Amino acid sequence: MNRRDFLKQSGLLLAASTLPLSLVEIAFAKAEDNFSFAYISDAHIQQIKGTQFVRNWDRGLMRAVAEANLLDPKPDFIMFGGDLAQLGKPEEIDHGLEILSALHQKPRFVLGEHDFYLDMGEYWAKKVSEHHYSFDHKGVHFVVLNSILTHDEWSNKWSSPEERMAMMAGLDNPLGSPFMVGEAQRNWLKADLDKVDKTTPVVVFSHSPLQKIYKGWNFWTDDAEQVQALLKPFNKVTVIYGHVHQIQYNQIGNISFHSVMATSWPWPYPSTYAQAEQFLPKLTVEMNRADPFFERDATGWQLIDIATGNTAVHYQLPENKPRTVAFNPETKRPEDSEYQQQREVPQTHY
Ligand SMILES: [Fe+2]
Ligand SMILES: [Fe+2]
Numbered sequence: 170m171n172r173r174d175f176l177k178q179s180g181l182l183l184a185a186s187t188l189p190l191s192l193v194e195i196a197f198a199k200a201e202d203n204f205s206f207a208y209i210s211d212a213h214i215q216q217i218k219g220t221q222f223v224r225n226w227d228r229g230l231m232r233a234v235a236e237a238n239l240l241d242p243k244p245d246f247i248m249f250g251g252d253l254a255q256l257g258k259p260e261e262i263d264h265g266l267e268i269l270s271a272l273h274q275k276p277r278f279v280l281g282e283h284d285f286y287l288d289m290g291e292y293w294a295k296k297v298s299e300h301h302y303s304f305d306h307k308g309v310h311f312v313v314l315n316s317i318l319t320h321d322e323w324s325n326k327w328s329s330p331e332e333r334m335a336m337m338a339g340l341d342n343p344l345g346s347p348f349m350v351g352e353a354q355r356n357w358l359k360a361d362l363d364k365v366d367k368t369t370p371v372v373v374f375s376h377s378p379l380q381k382i383y384k385g386w387n388f389w390t391d392d393a394e395q396v397q398a399l400l401k402p403f404n405k406v407t408v409i410y411g412h413v414h415q416i417q418y419n420q421i422g423n424i425s426f427h428s429v430m431a432t433s434w435p436w437p438y439p440s441t442y443a444q445a446e447q448f449l450p451k452l453t454v455e456m457n458r459a460d461p462f463f464e465r466d467a468t469g470w471q472l473i474d475i476a477t478g479n480t481a482v483h484y485q486l487p488e489n490k491p492r493t494v495a496f497n498p499e500t501k502r503p504e505d506s507e508y509q510q511q512r513e514v515p516q517t518h519y
């Protein structure tokens with residue numbers, strides 16, 4: 170099957186579904202080197218009490234798992250992009266892992282702030298994954314960063330772990346604290362990248378954007394520029410991040426940035442909060458405002474194709490027009506070829 174057929178088949182399989190899943194394909198000059206991976210993010214599994222969990226968030230993750238198992242061709246691996254839990258509880262992480270255990274492939278994980286700030290990532294490290302690591306796959310170097318760290322003074326000032334978690338869990342809480350990768354991890358990243366040939370494609374997974382968009386909602390990483398500087402020597406760099414629960418894309422120097430969708434809910438765009446200074450990339454054409462009558466609206470999946478340094482992202486948005494964001498070699502940045510201007514209301518939704 171060639172890539173066009175693959176795209177077509179994936180589109181036919183998934184376009185009409187409410188799939189909150191990201192499928193990523195990396196394409197090279199030699200077809201046999203091509204591969205794809207799926208990306209699921211921001212499930213926010215939330216315990217009510219005992220064995221009761223918020224049904225809507227469970228359903229979003231279950232749907233993504235079911236669809237990931239149907240993908241053909243099978244993705245080489247699956248990433249989970251962080252915020253598996255809502256309040257970092259072991260029960261939430263365990264329940265999320267239980268849902269993910271239905272995947273036919275064992276996923277790799279990125280850590281989100283909702284997984285971290287109850288016990289500073291202790292349970293995650295024990296049960297789920299290292300907080301940062303790298304791996305190589307078919308000629309691509311992948312790096313997973315923990316981008317949601319903050320200052321010890323902030324982390325240690327609360328009367329309980331639950332209070333600390335609650336302060337970091339809100340979108341718009343001025344008592345929160347900005348995220349960062351931090352010096353120790355940047356030193357690790359530098360040493361890791363020093364071993365990689367500069368022509369090797371590098372894909373970085375983070376939870377928060379490794380760029381500054383809006384500080385008030387932590388769509389922000391304080392040391393983003395320092396991380397970007399470490400990535401500067403490479404020819405082909407893509408950063409894929411969750412956390413923002415909406416489509417964003419940008420080009421900063423040699424680095425293409427793409428967000429992935431959440432399986433739980435969409436966040437509003439910072440630009441709707443007109444009284445605050447925000448830096449939503451001017452390139453980004455915003456998604457339609459989510460329709461609250463549709464449970465999974467403004468979730469979705471995308472297929473990312475990286476060939477000879479060019480990036481094309483094919484978004485399939487349930488209950489909305491699909492979108493394509495493609496790298497334009499003339500302007501050297503991602504651009505929309507299809508805007509999401511008209512909502513196509515399904516006739517047989519429920
Ligand atoms: Fe999230
Ligand atoms: Fe997050």
